[in-house]
Amino acid sequence: MAVFLIKTERFSLLTVYQMAFLLLFVMLTACAASPQDLSGQVFTFPEETNTTYVRLNASVQSFSAVTVCLRFITDLSRSHSLFSLATPSAANAFQIRTDPVSSGFIVFVNNRVVRFWGLNYTPNRWHSICSTWDGDSGLVRLWFDSESTVSKFAGGTGISEPVIILGQDQDSLGGRFQARQSFVGMLSNVHMWDYTLSACEIQNYVDDLNFGLGNVLNWRALEFKATGRVLLEDKMLACH
Ligand SMILES: *[C@@H]1O[C@H](CO)[C@@H](O)[C@H](O)[C@H]1NC(C)=O
Ligand SMILES: *[C@@H]1O[C@H](CO)[C@@H](O)[C@H](O)[C@H]1NC(C)=O
Secondary structure (H helix, E strand, O other): OHHHHHHHHHHHHHHHHHHHHHHOOEEEOOOEOOOEOOOOEEEEEOOOOOOOEEEEOOOOOEEOEEEEEEEEEOOOOOOEEEEEEEEOOEEEEEEEEEEHHHOEEEEEEOOEEEEEOOOOOOOOOOEEEEEEEEOOOOEEEEEEOOEEOOOEEOOOOOEEOOEEEEOOOOOEOOEOOOHHHOOOEEEEEEEEEOOOOOHHHHHHHHOOOOOOOOOOEOHHHEOEEEEOOEEEEEHHHHOO
8 A cells, every 4th residue: 555655655756747848838047049939838928027038030021011910818918019129219119018908908119109099908918019111101910819990100211230138128228127018928930031921921920820921020930039038939829
C-alpha cells in the first residue's frame, strides 16, 4: 500500500513537471535576434508596469500609407495601447488605442486623434483589429472582428523613422511610458504593410484564411527585442 502511494506521488510529480514543460513558456529578458517565426505563439503581458515592452524592427522606414492588423485579448476596462508607432516628429505617429469605456477605439495619425464608436467590444475574448491609413486621401478606417467602420479624415503627411512598441504607449520616441496606459493581456499575429489592404484581404486576415503577410512587420519573420516580464507562449494555451 505504502509503495503504491509513493508511486502515485512520483507519478503526479512527474505530471506536474510534464505540464510545466508543456506550458513551454520562455521568459524573454533581453533577447534580440534574427527574424523569428512566431506562428502559433502569443506575447503575454502579465502585469501593469511601465517597464515591460516589445520593440519591433520595421523593414520599411518611410510610409505614405499604413495597414496594421493584430489579434488581442485583455480584461482591461481602462484605455490602453495596442500598437504604438512613434517618430522623431510625432509620439503618436500611428497608434491604435482601445477605449473600452466608450466601446470605441482611437487611431492616431501624426498625433491627430480619430475616434471610432459603438463597436461590439467584449473583454476576455480574442479580437482582431486592423486599421488602414492612406496618405493621399488622408482617410483612416478600422476593422474590428467582422465589423468595419466609416472612413474618417486624419490628414496626410508621411511617417518616417518609426519606433514600434507593443505593450506600452510611447509619449516620446521610444519612451516615457505610463503604467496606466500599458497593455495587460495577450497579443498575436501582428502584421504591418506600407499600403492599404483591400476589405477582402482584411476579411481574410480576420477569418484566418490565406492573406499576404506584412511587408513591414511579419509575425512569421519578426525581428523584435523584448524587455521586462513579457512571455512568449504557445497559443494553444489560449485555446483559440
Ligand atoms: C533593429 O533595431 C535595433 C534598434 O533600433 C537596431 O539596433 C538593429 O540594428 C535593428 N536590426 C536590424 C536588422 O535592422
Ligand atoms: C516609468 O515611470 C517612472 C515614474 O513615473 C518614470 O520615472 C520612468 O521614466 C518611466 N519609465 C519609462 C521607461 O518611461
